[in-house]
Amino acid sequence: xxxxxxxxxxxxxxxxxxxxxxxxxxxxxxxxxxxxxxxxxxxxxxxxxxxxxxxxxxxxxxxxxxxxxxxxxxxxxxxxxxxxxxxxxxxxxxxxxxxxxxxxxxxxxxxxxxxxxxxxxxxxxxxxxxxxxxxxxxxxxxxxxxxxxxxxxxxxxxxxxxxxxxxxxxxxxxxxxxxxxxxxxxxxxxxxxxxxxxxxxxxxxxxxxxxxxxxxxxxxxxxxxxxxxxxxxxxxxxxxxxxxxxxxxxx
Amino acid sequence: xxxxxxxxxxxxxxxxxxxxxxxxxxxxxxxxxxxxxxxxxxxxxxxxxxxxxxxxxxxxxxxxxxxxxxxxxxxxxxxxxxxxxxxxxxxxxxxxxxxxxxxxxxxxxxxxxxxxxxxxxxxxxxxxxxxxxxxxxxxxxxxxxxxxxxxxxxxxxxxxxxxxxxxxxxxxxxxxxxxxxxxxxxxxxxxxxxxxxxxxxxxxxxxxxxxxxxxxxxxxxxxxxxxxxxxxxxxxxxxxxxxxxxxxxxxxxxxxxxxxxxxxxxxxxxxxxxxxxxxxxxxxxxxxxxxxx
Amino acid sequence: xxxxxxxxxxxxxxxxxxxxxxxxxxxxxxxxxxxxxxxxxxxxxxxxxxxxxxxxxxxxxxxxxxxxxxxxxxxxxxxxxxxxxxxxxxxxxxxxxxxxxxxxxxxxxxxxxxxxxxxxxxxxxxxxxxxxxxxxxxxxxxxxxxxxxxxxxxxxxxxxxxxxxxxxxxxxxxxxxxxxxxxxxxxxxxxxxxxxxxxxxxxxxxxxxxxxxxxxxxxxxxxxxxxxxxxxxxxxxxxxxxxxxxxxxxxxxxxxxxxxxxxxxxxxxxxxxxxxxxxxxxxxxxxxxxxxxxxxxxxxxxxxxxxxxxxxxxxxxxxxxxxxxxxxxxxx
Numbered sequence: 001x002x003x004x005x006x007x008x009x010x011x012x013x014x015x016x017x018x019x020x021x022x023x024x025x026x027x028x029x030x031x032x033x034x035x036x037x038x039x040x041x042x043x044x045x046x047x048x049x050x051x052x053x054x055x056x057x058x059x060x061x062x063x064x065x066x067x068x069x070x071x072x073x074x075x076x077x078x079x080x081x082x083x084x085x086x087x088x089x090x091x092x093x094x095x096x097x098x099x100x101x102x103x104x105x106x107x108x109x110x111x112x113x114x115x116x117x118x119x120x121x122x123x124x125x126x127x128x129x130x131x132x133x134x135x136x137x138x139x140x141x142x143x144x145x146x147x148x149x150x151x152x153x154x155x156x157x158x159x160x161x162x163x164x165x166x167x168x169x170x171x172x173x174x175x176x177x178x179x180x181x182x183x184x185x186x187x188x189x190x191x192x193x194x195x196x197x198x199x200x201x202x203x204x205x206x207x208x209x210x211x212x213x214x215x216x217x218x219x220x221x222x223x224x225x226x227x228x229x230x231x232x233x234x235x236x237x238x239x240x241x242x243x244x245x246x247x248x249x250x251x
Numbered sequence: 252x253x254x255x256x257x258x259x260x261x262x263x264x265x266x267x268x269x270x271x272x273x274x275x276x277x278x279x280x281x282x283x284x285x286x287x288x289x290x291x292x293x294x295x296x297x298x299x300x301x302x303x304x305x306x307x308x309x310x311x312x313x314x315x316x317x318x319x320x321x322x323x324x325x326x327x328x329x330x331x332x333x334x335x336x337x338x339x340x341x342x343x344x345x346x347x348x349x350x351x352x353x354x355x356x357x358x359x360x361x362x363x364x365x366x367x368x369x370x371x372x373x374x375x376x377x378x379x380x381x382x383x384x385x386x387x388x389x390x391x392x393x394x395x396x397x398x399x400x401x402x403x404x405x406x407x408x409x410x411x412x413x414x415x416x417x418x419x420x421x422x423x424x425x426x427x428x429x430x431x432x433x434x435x436x437x438x439x440x441x442x443x444x445x446x447x448x449x450x451x452x453x454x455x456x457x458x459x460x461x462x463x464x465x466x467x468x469x470x471x472x473x474x475x476x477x478x479x480x481x482x483x484x485x486x487x488x489x490x491x492x493x494x495x496x497x498x499x500x501x502x503x504x505x506x507x508x509x510x511x512x513x514x515x516x517x518x519x520x521x522x523x524x525x526x527x528x529x530x531x532x533x534x535x536x537x538x539x540x541x542x543x544x
Numbered sequence: 545x546x547x548x549x550x551x552x553x554x555x556x557x558x559x560x561x562x563x564x565x566x567x568x569x570x571x572x573x574x575x576x577x578x579x580x581x582x583x584x585x586x587x588x589x590x591x592x593x594x595x596x597x598x599x600x601x602x603x604x605x606x607x608x609x610x611x612x613x614x615x616x617x618x619x620x621x622x623x624x625x626x627x628x629x630x631x632x633x634x635x636x637x638x639x640x641x642x643x644x645x646x647x648x649x650x651x652x653x654x655x656x657x658x659x660x661x662x663x664x665x666x667x668x669x670x671x672x673x674x675x676x677x678x679x680x681x682x683x684x685x686x687x688x689x690x691x692x693x694x695x696x697x698x699x700x701x702x703x704x705x706x707x708x709x710x711x712x713x714x715x716x717x718x719x720x721x722x723x724x725x726x727x728x729x730x731x732x733x734x735x736x737x738x739x740x741x742x743x744x745x746x747x748x749x750x751x752x753x754x755x756x757x758x759x760x761x762x763x764x765x766x767x768x769x770x771x772x773x774x775x776x777x778x779x780x781x782x783x784x785x786x787x788x789x790x791x792x793x794x795x796x797x798x799x800x801x802x803x804x805x806x807x808x809x810x811x812x813x814x815x816x817x818x819x820x821x822x823x824x825x826x827x828x829x830x831x832x833x834x835x836x837x838x839x840x841x842x843x844x845x846x847x848x849x850x851x852x853x854x855x856x857x858x859x860x861x862x863x864x865x866x867x868x869x870x871x872x873x874x875x876x
Contacts, residue, residue, distance in 0.1 A: 090752055352853050354662055362845050
């Protein structure tokens with residue numbers, strides 16, 4: 001049973017078919033990588049599904065229901081969340097507050113004007129718990145703008161994770177981070193995703209990361225899906241190697 | 252029929268001046284992503300400078316009157332000069348900071364310029380109606396129409412055409428458009444972005460100053476004209492889209508027509524009709540008819 | 545104590561001290577000084593409301609004079625048409641009227657971001673200002689409308705002075721305490737609001753609108769709510785102001801008054817909770833004492849604003865906080 005399915009999803013910018021009639025399906029609980037060279041359409045696909053931009057045509061089904069035209073708010077309520085390639089955080093709020101806000105929002109508590117947020121210990125504890133899972137509990141009181149790049153990437157994912165989504169899109173969670181830090185970040189992400197039984201779609205350029213952590217790989221090229229399979233199958237796929245891997249094997 | 256033609260001419264008159272102000276605002280935004288809240292004051296500064304310069308010239312040599320018309324652009328040059336000084340001084344330090352600071356500093360500038368004009372030229376309006384009357388009037392059917400108004404319309408049209416040519420047909424225009432579309436890329440390609448910015452800003456101020464300069468014989472220079480102009484320019488830009496010169500032209504025409512016919516038939520609600528138009532456009536097409544978000 | 549940080553005990557004790565000092569003021573200061581301080585407190589309430597939008601939600605409005613004016617004129621209309629003198633009804637009237645106008649204007653304005661938002665707010669307040677002139681048979685035009693001394697708490701509470709007390713004494717004592725009480729409540733309520741989950745959501749919107757949307761916060765709706773609360777606070781200030789001033793005229797709806805609100809908020813420091821309060825009170829003194837010295841008052845404001853933005857963006861309270869922090873770190 002697919003948790004997410006797209007049918008002939010398309011988006012063009014002028015003459016460029018950024019996403020070209022894509023049929024794509026993800027099963028519940030899968031962890032898959034979405035790869036492709038720059039401009040292949042990976043981020044646009046995620047933007048279409050998550051609701052950042054509207055599609056030109058096609059449908060997106062989530063747990064069987066048509067969410068193509070649903071608002072971002074609705075999609076989040078249904079259980080879709082995402083992180084961002086260029087870190088998107090609430091820089092002036094503390095690390096703890098960044099996560100706590102997601103929890104308040106999830107629980108519908110952001111409507112509350114006349115209660116102190118500090119007073120809600122359940123939310124604070126849950127937020128601390130999330131920070132602990134991501135190894136950020138030591139920076140709870142630090143403003144998000146003051147964290148290191150690696151910590152910011154983790155926090156970006158933590159905020160999306162705190163929404164307890166069913167489907168999580170991670171847009172290049174290790175980009176801009178030193179090679180040394182990539183494995184620890186991916187370890188945290190995959191363990192959190194597995195223990196939460198979250199379906200994860202990870203956009204990645206680093207093929208070492210992709211081959212190590214993702215049992216299924218979907219390769220895109222010029223807006224269309226080129227190949228879809230296990231790391232072995234992808235490694236042996238000539239089209240994929242010709243178009244992408246050659247230049248990316250050691251990125 | 253002639254009355255109708257006169258209304259059309261008045262609409263064009265108004266539209267010409269609005270195009271100059273709003274076009275300048277839009278150009279600056281298009282290239283630099285800055286809205287100068289003091290932009291209206293540059294229009295006012297142009298009006299005052301021209302009124303003063305022309306007033307002095309007429310006073311000194313009444314017989315040289317025809318030549319005095321050539322002095323009209325003085326206001327535009329003064330506004331441009333002011334702009335060339337203000338951009339590096341007040342705006343450049345803030346490009347990396349949050350947008351609120353830009354608005355706050357240009358608001359501070361608005362306050363300073365309002366009082367500066369009062370300081371220099373006093374609290375009473377300046378007028379150069381001699382220039383307005385000096386060109387006489389044309390007969391339009393059974394009515395008469397001031398020839399000066401036609402001059403304004405012509406200047407507006409020439410400015411629109413000239414600006415279009417400048418932006419789309421010159422080397423500088425290419426650089427301007429490149430910088431407005433992608434500042435980082437342009438910089439990486441060797442464009443001196445700081446210089447482009449100050450040039451674009453100066454050009455925008457020149458346009459606003461020109462608007463003030465050509466309209467001053469018709470309506471005089473009065474304190475407070477700057478903010479009124481800013482708000483109208485904003486309505487134009489909302490309708491046409493911020494960042495688009497064609498949009499500024501269309502917006503100016505629409506506002507000119509609505510205001511002219513509005514004043515004739517519903518004088519009380521003229522301002523409200525304009526805001527209503529802007530509100531409707533905002534609700535339907537927030538980026539304006541031709542704007543980029 | 546800055547926005548985003550945990551409410552600290554130090555800030556709370558400073559606030560309590562402040563209230564105590566304000567409470568003893570009428571006993572120590574001459575009547576005209578106390579009245580001056582009342583004006584400062586009234587502007588502080590307006591600043592507090594204004595800063596909910598600027599400091600906490602990231603929206604810079606240049607049209608807040610509209611709500612101040614609506615609050616003031618609502619009181620004037622209640623006096624003129626309903627012949628009522630009760631201060632409580634004045635407050636209710638001012639709050640309701642400004643809530644309605646803020647709800648309407650807010651609906652139009654929050655569809656926009658920053659630049660358009662600012663100019664749209666300015667334009668709308670100018671429309672109200674021009675209406676106040678045009679409909680002079682209702683609003684008194686440029687002469688404005690007079691408002692007599694109101695009855696506080698329906699005359700239930702009487703302090704020292706008797707029925708023969710003159711207006712000055714009334715304003716410097718009973719009315720001052722009334723304003724102080726409302727001010728204290730307003731501050732406490734705003735404190736709770738900005739530290740609530742709603743307040744956090746507003747700050748999130750300020751910091752990153754896209755991400756706020758993606759954690760499920762409906763940005764436009766929250767901005768609208770903040771706008772209405774902000775307008776109500778400013779309207780409340782207008783309603784409290786008018787008995788002090790005795791008169792309301794269209795100039796309080798002119799953009800220059802909006803500019804003053806912006807100015808004193810930035811002067812005090814819009815990134816802190818108490819900054820705007822301090823800025824409003826200080827500005828009130830500056831204006832009273834300096835306005836006699838020059839006609840070019842706007843230019844002075846403009847220059848100071850430019851200097852603040854270029855050199856002291858944290859304002860008075862923000863800069864003071866930074867200095868205290870640095871001194872503490874050096875001493876540690």
